[in-house]
Amino acid sequence: MPPTVAVVGGGISGLAACYHLLRAPRPPKVVLLEASGRFGGWLQSTRTPEGAVFEHGPRGVRPAGPAGAETLRMVSELGLAGDILAVPRDHPAARNRFLYLGGALHPLPSGLRPVLRAVPPFPRALLWSALRDLLTPRGTGPDESAHAFARRRFGPEVAELAVDSLCRGVFAGDSRALSVRSCFPALFQAERQRGSVLLGLALPHGVAAGDSEAGPPAGLAGRARAERWSQWSLRGGMESLARALVAFVSPRGAELRCHSPLTHLGRHRGRWQGFGHLVPSSEDPALLGVVYDSVAFPEHDGTPATPGTPSLRLTVMLGGAWFRQSFGDPALVAPELLLRRARAAVSDHLGLAGTPARAIVRVQQDCIPQYTLGHWERLERIQRFLKEQELPLSLIGASYSGVSVNDCIASAKAAAARILGSLPEP
Numbered sequence: 302m303p304p305t306v307a308v309v310g311g312g313i314s315g316l317a318a319c320y321h322l323l324r325a326p327r328p329p330k331v332v333l334l335e336a337s338g339r340f341g342g343w344l345q346s347t348r349t350p351e352g353a354v355f356e357h358g359p360r361g362v363r364p365a366g367p368a369g370a371e372t373l374r375m376v377s378e379l380g381l382a383g384d385i386l387a388v389p390r391d392h393p394a395a396r397n398r399f400l401y402l403g404g405a406l407h408p409l410p411s412g413l414r415p416v417l418r419a420v421p422p423f424p425r426a427l428l429w430s431a432l433r434d435l436l437t438p439r440g441t442g443p444d445e446s447a448h449a450f451a452r453r454r455f456g457p458e459v460a461e462l463a464v465d466s467l468c469r470g471v472f473a474g475d476s477r478a479l480s481v482r483s484c485f486p487a488l489f490q491a492e493r494q495r496g497s498v499l500l501g502l503a504l505p506h507g508v509a510a511g512d513s514e515a516g517p518p519a520g521l522a523g524r525a526r527a528e529r530w531s532q533w534s535l536r537g538g539m540e541s542l543a544r545a546l547v548a549f550v551s552p553r554g555a556e557l558r559c560h561s562p563l564t565h566l567g568r569h570r571g572r573w574q575g576f577g578h579l580v581p582s583s584e585d586p587a588l589l590g591v592v593y594d595s596v597a598f599p600e601h602d603g604t605p606a607t608p609g610t611p612s613l614r615l616t617v618m619l620g621g622a623w624f625r626q627s628f629g630d631p632a633l634v635a636p637e638l639l640l641r642r643a644r645a646a647v648s649d650h651l652g653l654a655g656t657p658a659r660a661i662v663r664v665q666q667d668c669i670p671q672y673t674l675g676h677w678e679r680l681e682r683i684q685r686f687l688k689e690q691e692l693p694l695s696l697i698g699a700s701y702s703g704v705s706v707n708d709c710i711a712s713a714k715a716a717a718a719r720i721l722g723s724l725p726e727p
């Protein structure tokens with residue numbers, strides 16, 4: 302009898318863990334326990350009768366880096382290569398991002414001009430922020446909020462406009478509460494290693510174990526590099542990745558159980574013209590930003606509601622860490638209130654009035670873990686506890702070390718490798 306590995310949670314992390322466990326030469330028996338009635342977790346795509354695809358979770362995955370390449374390798378093995386919708390780096394959705402401030406949209410700085418001259422919404426040339434980073438001594442504390450870190454290294458404008466908005470866009474969170482060490486490890490390490498974020502990012506740094514032997518990426522990842530993809534999605538929406546994983550693991554003997562919440566653990570002796578725009582919290586705490594879904598993935602637009610008039614899909618991100626103060630209890634909030642707010646934003650920011658042909662309101666409660674100050678320390682404590690208690694338990698998923706789909710899949714793969722290495726011979 303092969304040993305049994307239980308995977309808890311059928312989101313992308315759990316499904317990817319099942320996939321990697323079952324690809325082993327001598328796979329264990331895998332049982333997946335999912336609390337809800339479906340697999341995929343936050344990978345949620347709605348296809349309307351017109352064939353439009355609305356994403357309620359991730360809408361695009363970055364192909365860069367070892368984790369991006371690993372995800373693409375999995376996508377290819379799942380037979381989804383033909384369904385990839387890639388956004389090249391010279392596409393407007395990759396090149397242009399905006400900030401909405403003072404009642405107007407401002408392109409985020411790129412190129413040399415904003416470095417040398419003040420370009421709104423930044424009151425000073427970014428050269429001053431760069432100089433400040435080069436001259437400020439490195440920090441000494443074990444962790445710091447993303448806001449404090451950006452303010453110390455680059456000055457108040459970058460902290461309050463750029464980093465505040467970025468945290469709202471990526472984590473739906475408050476840059477004053479989120480940990481720079483856990484949310485932006487590359488920036489934290491750059492400062493630690495070189496005494497300057499800009500120098501640390503520009504100069505070569507230590508190669509992670511295992512990376513040194515990796516040659517140029519092959520297959521889909523090689524295509525992504527050659528064609529300079531900035532992000533990708535799938536023709537059927539991101540949820541089709543979850544469906545493909547279910548289709549891969551089911552016939553390989555995985556036992557997939559829905560409506561099966563894990564309630565306790567017992568010890569067993571033995572084993573637009575752009576991507577979208579973000580809104581800083583000083584402008585409007587309730588409104589995180591707007592994603593111009595149709596620009597990156599027009600293939601998801603479906604048949605126009607009015608023949609001859611192109612459809613436009615937008616996602617208005619509301620609430621995040623400010624949900625309760627803005628809208629009250631998320632379990633009780635009236636969807637009409639959120640829809641009114643979203644329509645007002647689309648009208649005020651983008652000048653799009655009128656009734657949308659279709660609107661879907663989804664409250665994604667507690668959907669992105671908030672790595673607040675001291676997150677790294679809590680992780681270390683948990684890992685120490687697991688080790689001391691010799692618990693046969695691996696922790697994967699967005700709650701620990703990275704919320705992106707790539708991070709989740711990479712942590713699932715690493716855990717699967719550790720489990721496979723520790724299993725007794727059948």
Ligand SMILES: Cc1cc2nc3c(=O)[nH]c(=O)nc-3n(C[C@H](O)[C@H](O)[C@H](O)COP(=O)(O)OP(=O)(O)OC[C@H]3O[C@@H](n4cnc5c(N)ncnc54)[C@H](O)[C@@H]3O)c2cc1C
Nearest residue numbers: 310312313314336342343358359360562563668698699706
């Ligand atoms: C709105 C939104 C937009 C995003 N956009 C992007 C993006 O564009 N690009 C990107 O890379 N990332 C994005 N992310 C982040 C990424 O999608 C998530 O971090 C990732 O999908 C989380 O996957 P997971 O499997 O770790 O967790 P989840 O998706 O939360 O899955 C966990 C699963 O475990 C189940 N479960 C919970 N408790 C139990 C229990 N006790 N017993 C059994 N089952 C249980 C849940 O029902 C769920 O199905 C976005 C996230 C959200 C919410």
